[in-house]
Amino acid sequence: MAKVIIVGAGPAGIMAALSASKNNEVILIERNNEIGKKLKLTGGGRCNITNNRDIEEFFEKIVTNKKFLYSALYTFSNISLLDYFSSKGLEYKVEYDQKVFTKSDKADEVIEIFKRDLMKNDVKIYYNTKINDLIVEENTVKGVVTDEGKEIFADKVIITTGGKSYPTTGSDGSMFDILKRHGHMINTLYPALIPLVIKEGFIKNLQGIAMKEVIISTMIKKKKIERQGDMIFTHFGISGPGVLKFSSYINKILKDREVEIKIDFLPEISRDELSNIIRGNKSILNNLKQYLPQNFIKEILNILTLNEVRVSELRKEDELKLIQYIKEMNLTVEDTITIKGAMVTSGGVSVKEINSSTMESKIIKNLFFAGEVIDIDAETGGYNLQMAFSTGYLAGMQE
């Protein structure tokens, strides 16, 4: 029986351990005193296990290196994952945007299933053990070294240490330096699925206002990027699911320059319809409050110094300005918040150096990768977890 070491007990590492333990002796090494610390945070603590979309549509939600993921996602798809959970007795539900959650809304249920299954498969878990180096001889991995200097040897090593965001969960990006030292190319790390910092000062006055199903757009290299979802104004800019999704498409550009964006707060209503609504009755505020939060309208009227103006006094040019603020608010994105606050890390081990059919390194024999440590990332909605499970499964099943 071959011996397999897996470094990192997040979703990728757990699935790799379950898949590898069918034919191998497996040691799962985790620096925390528990498995799946970040997994427990997903879906607002309810565990957004995966997304129920058809696999073809699923690929459209992958932002970075979707082609690299074909083998992994077709070998162990979202359906395979849900079948696995069903076979273990987990009840789940599908919510808005095809997001899948535990029926009980409890992430702990998923963790308990994994713990039981790992135990059943005789996977040894070394908790509170941080890996600080790899043992590599003649371009072949032979094992790992703990931060206490202990060497552990194996026939195969799978790296599932995650990205660099939310470092208190254990994924602090320290493995990237180790891999770089051993010759692997690490693509620049960017925060993804992250709130955006806005330049315009008036944004602070809108702090705390939540908007439903807005459309955020920009032009990048003559191509329109557009994402829809809920958002919230914050003291530094904008956040919320729609903003997080959108952020993954501009994070790399923000390194070099600001990005001009437009927000449509009433995408279902045309400019002409909006003009009729604004001019419906005597008060602009009353006319709009059925469609937009009252404090939002008040603030926009304030900015345009229209708060005292009655509909009968509203000049056409001011009406157009008001429509502009509602249908096409122009904002300048200066930055994202720091990578520590990103849901996901974009960048990581270059896919050019990983065999996509096996997840094995092309640089170091018997070394494999899975999950967020690889340069892959997707939108919010369960896609990132599925990518971790699928790549973990594929890496684990290789003899």
Ligand SMILES: Cc1cc2nc3c(=O)[nH]c(=O)nc-3n(C[C@H](O)[C@H](O)[C@H](O)COP(=O)(O)OP(=O)(O)OC[C@H]3O[C@@H](n4cnc5c(N)ncnc54)[C@H](O)[C@@H]3O)c2cc1C
């Ligand atoms: C707040 C939040 C909400 C999220 N919500 C969603 C969501 O709703 N849907 C979704 O699909 N995704 C979501 N994600 C993203 C998702 O959680 C990650 O993409 C996923 O956990 C990545 O899995 P992984 O196994 O690759 O890495 P991780 O889950 O980061 O696991 C890596 C593990 O490796 C361990 N480790 C790291 N370095 C070492 C070392 N040197 N030695 C030993 N152990 C080490 C870490 O302690 C950690 O346990 C969310 C993330 C966050 C932070």
